[in-house]
Amino acid sequence: ACWNALDEARRKLRRSLMYSYGDQWGDYVTDPDTLAQIKEGDLIKKNGKVPLKNNMIAPILSNIDGQLRQNLMRPVCTARDQKESKVGEMMSIAIEYVHDINELEEVDSNSMRMLLNGGMTAQRVEYGINPAKNRRDVWVYDVNPARIFFNTNLEDVRMWDVNCIGELFDLPLDDVLSHFGKTAEEKERIKEIYGSVAYSVASDHRAMQGNEVQNLTFHTASRSDLCRVILGWKLESRDAYLWSDEKCGTWGYLPYTKESRDALDAENDRRRQEGAAAGIPEEELLLVDYSFDTERYWYYRYMSPYGDSLQEGRSPYWHGEHNYVLHLYPLVQGRLGNYVEQFIDQQRAINRTATLIDFIRGTSSKGVLVVDDEAFESMSREEVVDEYVRYNGVLFVKLKPGQSIDGVVRQYNSGAAVAGDFELLNLQLRLINEISGVNSAMQGQAPTAGTPAMLYAQQVQNSSLNLRGILDSFRTFRRRRDTKVMKTVQQFYSQVQYIEMAGTQYSDEAKWYNPDKVQNSEFDLTISEGYNTPAYQLIANDFLMELFRANAIDVKTMLENSSYPFATKILEALKRNEEQAAQGGAMEGVSPELVAQVNAASSLHLQDEPQGGTAVPGELPETADVEAFADDEANPDGADVVAQVQK
Numbered sequence: 001a002c003w004n005a006l007d008e009a010r011r012k013l014r015r016s017l018m019y020s021y022g023d024q025w026g027d028y029v030t031d032p033d034t035l036a037q038i039k040e041g042d043l044i045k046k047n048g049k050v051p052l053k054n055n056m057i058a059p060i061l062s063n064i065d066g067q068l069r070q071n072l073m074r075p076v077c078t079a080r081d082q083k084e085s086k087v088g089e090m091m092s093i094a095i096e097y098v099h100d101i102n103e104l105e106e107v108d109s110n111s112m113r114m115l116l117n118g119g120m121t122a123q124r125v126e127y128g129i130n131p132a133k134n135r136r137d138v139w140v141y142d143v144n145p146a147r148i149f150f151n152t153n154l155e156d157v158r159m160w161d162v163n164c165i166g167e168l169f170d171l172p173l174d175d176v177l178s179h180f181g182k183t184a185e186e187k188e189r190i191k192e193i194y195g196s197v198a199y200s201v202a203s204d205h206r207a208m209q210g211n212e213v214q215n216l217t218f219h220t221a222s223r224s225d226l227c228r229v230i231l232g233w234k235l236e237s238r239d240a241y242l243w244s245d246e247k248c249g250t251w252g253y254l255p256y257t258k259e260s261r262d263a264l265d266a267e268n269d270r271r272r273q274e275g276a277a278a279g280i281p282e283e284e285l286l287l288v289d290y291s292f293d294t295e296r297y298w299y300y301r302y303m304s305p306y307g308d309s310l311q312e313g314r315s316p317y318w319h320g321e322h323n324y325v326l327h328l329y330p331l332v333q334g335r336l337g338n339y340v341e342q343f344i345d346q347q348r349a350i351n352r353t354a355t356l357i358d359f360i361r362g363t364s365s366k367g368v369l370v371v372d373d374e375a376f377e378s379m380s381r382e383e384v385v386d387e388y389v390r391y392n393g394v395l396f397v398k399l400k401p402g403q404s405i406d407g408v409v410r411q412y413n414s415g416a417a418v419a420g421d422f423e424l425l426n427l428q429l430r431l432i433n434e435i436s437g438v439n440s441a442m443q444g445q446a447p448t449a450g451t452p453a454m455l456y457a458q459q460v461q462n463s464s465l466n467l468r469g470i471l472d473s474f475r476t477f478r479r480r481r482d483t484k485v486m487k488t489v490q491q492f493y494s495q496v497q498y499i500e501m502a503g504t505q506y507s508d509e510a511k512w513y514n515p516d517k518v519q520n521s522e523f524d525l526t527i528s529e530g531y532n533t534p535a536y537q538l539i540a541n542d543f544l545m546e547l548f549r550a551n552a553i554d555v556k557t558m559l560e561n562s563s564y565p566f567a568t569k570i571l572e573a574l575k576r577n578e579e580q581a582a583q584g585g586a587m588e589g590v591s592p593e594l595v596a597q598v599n600a601a602s603s604l605h606l607q608d609e610p611q612g613g614t615a616v617p618g619e620l621p622e623t624a625d626v627e628a629f630a631d632d633e634a635n636p637d638g639a640d641v642v643a644q645v646q647k
């Protein structure tokens with residue numbers, strides 16, 4: 001039901017992508033001769049015209065993509081306890097490390113394109129083995145909006161009313177076996193389910209054209225040699241005990257069973273005995289209160305298109321939710337909008353006007369020669385034509401009384417392309433820029449002559465306000481994504497490790513990730529302006545240089561906090577000097593050449609470091625690997641319940 005309900009949203013997504021990057025004459029219209037549905041471009045060709053297109057949408061999207069990439073952002077975790085500020089730095093480094101290994105700058109750029117074309121975008125956060133990187137870590141996968149489904153009664157822009165979400169995967173049979181065939185019996189069962197796929201070979205001469213995604217259906221894979229796997233998350237409910245521990249300030253759910261009730265009563269009896277031994281009145285004891293309630297929890301299922309269950313269970317994550325981050329914009333009273341759809345009509349008008357002007361110019365007269373045949377009695381028609389086009393040609397004309405040469409030979413150039421057509425074309429070009437909010441000033445086009453520099457700068461600044469809503473909305477999506485990344489890191493980073501990839505703005509102490517400190521802390525995650533832009537690095541380096549010149553800091557402190565490309569090598573040299581001095585040797589001072597080199601490089605713009613390999617979208621979550629983390633909490637009973645309550 002959720003998949004079918006999103007048919008119209010997917011159709012608008014396909015149409016917007018078609019106008020942004022594909023065939024802008026691909027809409028189907030009725031052929032007046034046959035009454036059949038054909039593409040608009042084919043109908044124009046049938047009438048003898050050439051369907052011209054001037055794609056004005058792609059530059060607009062490229063400009064927004066550039067605005068997103070220019071304003072680099074980075075996550076910052078702030079510990080709620082001020083004493084644990086170093087722990088907040090530690091978590092910030094870990095999240096920045098996840099950003100780096102996942103190349104989230106590219107992933108976010110593609111997510112923004114999907115948001116602009118379809119009004120919806122999503123990413124998947126999971127922990128497991130990524131075959132493309134050959135390592136186990138926290139991975140963020142880009143989700144194709146054409147493959148996702150969710151409940152459509154959404155009205156909350158924060159996506160708090162999502163109760164069903166899932167995705168369609170098309171995988172080779174070997175991948176399905178590796179993910180779900182944990183035993184020989186399970187592998188045989190999977191082969192029986194997808195038996196025909198093993199003997200299929202896909203052959204397509206139009207690959208990489210988007211046809212497979214455009215023609216997706218729920219039960220059939222996009223290619224005959226792939227297996228359709230359906231992942232569905234649903235918010236389910238069960239009877240449970242809602243307990244609240246006044247002593248520890250914690251609460252939770254336990255199964256509605258006799259074992260759970262006995263464990264809670266046993267814990268309260270223990271506290272009463274300890275209170276009686278200490279002489280504390282029973283009315284002053286802090287006991288565990290519990291009552292009957294309904295627990296809501298997320299449950300996942302991997303299924304074949306035939307209804308076979310490949311894997312299922314409760315959410316294995318500590319955050320207790322699904323591992324998707326969904327964002328819809330704009331969502332107004334439950335209606336999903338579309339940024340590109342707003343100016344598709346202007347794009348169609350531009351293409352039609354250009355095609356009309358081209359057709360008129362093609363059918364109009366261009367240098368047609370009109371000749372009075374009777375005036376050239378001594379010359380044949382062929383001789384007249386040859387002499388007319390010949391250099392220094394001579395024509396012998398016998399004019400009648402009162403007749404002028406213009407009445408004998410005259411050349412016509414038709415002005416059929418009316419000036420109003422060009423005015424209409426210019427009007428549509430202005431309209432599409434005004435509707436999209438990306439005007440000429442934001443695109444960096446040269447201003448008209450006489451435009452003051454301050455006025456042009458003000459126009460650029462004001463034009464950026466048109467995209468403020470889109471960029472801030474996407475920033476909210478990234479913050480929710482990074483929050484889920486933070487919770488996943490807290491759960492699965494279980495060993496002490498040194499993370500060097502975060503940069504030089506953090507202390508060495510914070511770069512040692514300690515799971516014991518992080519897992520027991522609560523954080524508030526914010527998104528701040530990135531510190532990796534060349535402009536920021538230039539200002540920071542200049543400020544550090546001024547402090548160094550004023551003898552406010554030493555050269556080591558300056559290099560540790562700067563972004564000079566040679567800072568690491570110089571720090572290593574200084575460290576060797578310190579070791580030599582500690583051993584009684586002579587320590588080399590900071591040479592004037594070193595200071596001159598640092599000063600000369602303070603105005604250089606640093607280039608970003610190359611990123612690693614791209615994660616493979618469509619990889620299934622390694623749910624089986626993380627189930628052990630949630631077993632005790634998902635099905636507490638007996639001694640496990642006692643341990644959980646005591647904890």
